Amino acid sequence: MTVVLYLVIAAAVLAFVVASLERAVRYARAPLHLRWELYPVPHEKPARVAYGGSYFETSEWWKVPRHFSLIGELRFMVPEILFLKALRENNRPLWFRSFPFHFGLYLLTGSCGLILLTAGLSVLQGRPISGVVGTLLRETYTLGGVSGLVLALVGAAALLHRRLTAPDLRSYTTPGDILNLLFFLVAFGLLGVGYLLRPEGSAGVLTIVTGILRWDPTPQVAPVFAAGLVVTSVLTAYIPLTHMSHFVAKYFTYHSVRWDDAPLRDNRRIAAAFAEYLTYRPTWSAPHMKAGGATTWAEVAATNPKVGGEKRS
């Protein structure tokens, strides 16, 4: 049975990584779009970021090197990711529910990372990590894991309650949305109960992760805890298949859309991409488009439908 559990966990992690990457690659490979930025853009000069200004405020802006501050973007992104700043500012009632849920997930993810690190080190050195480092790691991931689980559970329950009771959310809620939150509640609930009630001598998380790394099926996993791990694994694999994958999308919506203010001037990468797009042949059917699959976008753009549909020179 332990081997089956190992397989499920490993497959779920793999599925999560592959599906998330697939999604990221799909968006990254989508064509560069026409510019559609939205201010403030945080990589601008700090004085401008404060009020949302852009390089268009500079006379003859094309003669001045473009300001791009990674620090500025991070200053925006870190509080946004960690504390859901936009939600806090614009929808406080939801933030009180969503923040514990998301922060709980971060704590759980971080704890999993630390457990993996601890297990990896112990496999490498052939014995458990002991001493101050071992204690520190153990205490940190235990505290992070338990508090993360509690926060995520409370947050998921509060989100579900709001989804079902707030009228403006209720009528936009699909059965799938309810299932998603229930999925979290069941998975984390089982995980928590299983962890707390597991009998003396049965495997904990570190033992299981070390067992996976060594592919050692000897540890005994208590049934409820195992069920919690299986359901959580399935949930992990399921997340990137849904809109809950917004952790992937958010990178693109901010970096590639809202903040993409790169002008064409001297940008060879954009110029090459657009040269290719302009050779695409649209099939839009409205008469004024003068498209139909035979003409390229460059030709469509150079066509004046009011002058006999002729191409302008």
Add this chain to the structure above:
Amino acid sequence: MKDKTRLSDLSRPSGEQLLHLDPEDLQPLPMSRDDGSSGRAWAPLSQQVRDRYECDLDDTCALSLPRPKTPEQERELVGQFLAGLEKLFTRENNWTFLQPLLLTVEHCARCQTCSDACHVYESSGRAEIYRPTYRSEVFRRLYYKHVKGGGLLSAWQHGAIDLTWSMVARLAELAYRCNLCRRCAQTCPIGADNGLVTHEIRKLFSQEMGIAPKELHESGSMLQLKSGSSTGMNARAVRDNVQFIDEEMSEKTGLAVETPWDVEGADILLIHNAGEVLAWPENPGAFAVLLNAAGVSWTLSSELAAYDAVNYGVWYDDAQLARVALMHAQVAKKLKVGKIVMGECGHAHKALFVIADRILTGDLNIPRESCLTLLRDIVVGGRVKLDPSRNDFPVTLHDPCNMVRLMGIVEPQREILRRICPQFREMHPHGVDNYCCGGGSGFAIMSGHNFQDWRAQVSGRKKIEQILNAFAECLDPSRPKYVCAPCSNCKGQIRDALNYHDLWEKHRILYGGLVELIVNAMEDVTPGFIEWEWR
């Protein structure tokens, strides 16, 4: 208002109006507390119009879409809609916006954080169909069902939807109840953009089905491509009009004013919204006065489309956008000017500087600069002598969404106003958090049937509230007040809304551009450039 409208209601049979707005549903205006009035009575659509056109959404009609006569016609139209929907998600047809569209459609969490940011939704008293996510959610469900080919499981996960002609017709109208101001997008924690969804729905209807408001397409971008300007003016007419403006300006200012035309090698090709020439001649006139006084090397062009900055395609059609932008760039290239400077027109700024930037390849990527930075340099650089006491009346500033939230041009106009208008005060909120005037995305020029009622009462309501609040302590009609709107379309909308709510009559609130305030303060100009008369 307790609005129980659901997403599925969009498919209700033809002939059933989805929303009726009563005046008491609308968000109260500050002035209505004083005297109970909140504009004129809303003219209802006649039965004849209702019988003839698809207007089952609400109390107005933007598209005048004829009702199909037979079920076959309906089926054919639904088929066209589906074909267009699929094209929106293909690289060949929609590389222009595919990535942001996919990101928005696939990731909205339906948290409704964006709803409260929308002035249309708020002003209507929170009518459900105007909620930013309403049309997006319908569109999202159509995407999962018809583009991704989702079955029962997909309906369960993403929500069910029934595609009928009545729904398609209502969706077409609903795409013209959003100003594309993208204030909602600014608040979205995920970065999803309901304004973009509206934009893409409009494109689907225009590019596949040839459906767009007459004012934007036939008498808008198509007329511009034919005669050179959406006003219908050809080159001869515009030159005659500008010559007349020059004469008027010379008389009014006491300075000899002459607008240069087609000057090869000029530093600046200035492109105005040609509507200014007809509706507010003092604006291009003031530019001529100021640029000549500051010794700027500039020219207007009389080439096709180059004397009209408008580019309505930016609101509904990528091909029309590209065609007009290319024309503007080609003329600048031919004239060998140093740069294009865009006059006081927000959407024209965004169209030529931002949206069309990457299709202006090679030597067509002529440098482009806002008139706001040019004006700021003239004022701050002391290139003309200014006397701020000539502008000693209350002034507030409207931030055109296209220049401000969508281009980040926030401070230059303020630097000017702080120097030349002693009683300048901000609206709240302002800058990139501003509210749309209510005329954005083409509404300012749309007045078919009773659409003007809708935009004065609903989409323009928030701006009227902001204006009244900005002048709260000086509403007395003995003190004339000025709303500075450095954008032609915003000016048109603000004119219509002020007029609709009688705010000139009641409170002496006038509107106008930015350059007029500068010329009004020029020491060399005969005092009184701004005339306190309704126009």
